[in-house]
Amino acid sequence: MTEPLGRLTSLSIFRRMLLMRHFEEAVIRLYNEGRFVSHYHIYIGQEATGAAVLEALGQDDLISTTHRNHGHIVGRGADAGRAMAEILGRATGFNGGRGGTLHICDASRGFLSTSAVVGGCASLATGAAFGIKVNHQARVATAFFGDGALEEGVVIEAFNMAALWKLPVVYICENNSAGAVGMQGGGYPTAITATDSFCRLPAAYGIPTKVVDGTDMAAVYRATVEARQHCLAGDGPVFIEAFTDRWPGSNPLWPELATVTELAQAWEPDSIGGAHAEWIRHHDPLLRAVRDLLAEGHLTRSEIVAEDQAARWRIEQAITFAVDSPLPLPETAEQGVFA
Template identity: 45%
Template structure:
């Protein structure tokens, strides 16, 4: 099957994927110098977030999980303001109050990021209901992992979306490694009897697709078709993007389990080394996309190196911006809350 992905879209998605990767590699280093609490990385899943964002309108809404940096960057969030937020600084998107787990950007269409497994999915059903009433053809996309299918609210939200025909794209990024399941990843799990994730939305009469989450062209075609169909029908769709967990996300705290990404490994496999060389060579979505783009003549080695260098400089500046930002005034601690500030 020939992909509908254009050259312009391919370049845009590639730059987005590189921006996400370089941002998160920077975060691993940033965490060594700043104590900003637990965080989660999106490395290895960039092809999904970057490609989904390419198919959306500015007026569409999004919700996501604590693995949110990639989704925000894909939507055009400013890396510097994101670093400031992660460090708890005043120039962050949420004035330092959200931190990494609740970092969100309303101006980019993000209603919320949730630190709860499946926590954003119920909100997405509500957003879909509102969009249906508005009748402007916009949709809501909610990202979540395979472990979220073990939460009751996810089933309930999908059921209502199907019953009420709500324009919600349920985007399941399945890394086949449940965070708290007694069984190590996969279905059926210790909590779910279904043999496959896709069986669950299908049982609720929700159209369902399964795609290789590291294949940019495949994700683009599936998502683009789904989005176009949803704008016409207003009905929900469920997409399971199967991804391969990045080795650095397996420990409790993220670590640089693979070398910092070397873009040249797409055309020179001799630079690939280490215990995780198989993941880099066979799965890394950036390396796979670059390798395919070179084979098809979409990219050149020199152009790729130039783009990567420019993005590295951008991320370096973002880190400097975040570190230079001041902490919020302690007197403003209760600003923005729903609690009365005077008793």
């Protein structure tokens, strides 16, 4: 077991996780109400990874992310209202409503760009790390990507350059293929690769690698702190693989609200039921965080409930802001267009 974290760090990670979770449950509800039309991806089940990595990063660090970006954006402290407005295609969204769910980006929080091109984020972060190095800056670049990105040639090229030039980049591979049914089972795609271990790919270039349980916030946090120090010391890139069991709601091609969060289930496990009881009981990172916070004496049950209510309220505000925001004006359609 990983050594527990201090109270302030645990609490800060937990708060990020709560925002991520309630944001995503709201996104699915808004989709089901017909508030937006587009394919979208949900971060539920991976919150401990994103929240702990973001906690470990510095304010000036740079980040690139993927099609599954909502959790990273709100977990970094970006305005949840503007993020939701972007998903709903509103003029007040981070990209003026033009990027949508796949491209939410808040440059003021260090996001470089959000690429839905699988693997694209690895090259963006590697390029940013090159900039950091040549400008002698004391910060790192981080790329979040899924296991599917390891099928992409650009990621392997990025590993090579980062290793050759000892670039300050932390690669976070969020491997969510465990429990996924995949395309052959009629669900969402999973990685198809000949390697028996993703870590062998960066390791072939001499990049240090670490595998962590992606539902263990302490393990992810400590691995990221160490990786960041490695980068800041000028020792080059690090690769972290965080395992999580796929949330059942992300199995179908279109997300479904397969489970609904009830934090009391952490201390009342007998109240857990339904088709996905096994996932809730053993793989929900948020319930695990609650159990850890209680076990370490960092929060009481009533404090946990109060934290949950505060996060729910913030997301309610975000929804109201987004829904009440105007659509972009038709005469602005050509703004931000290259050609």
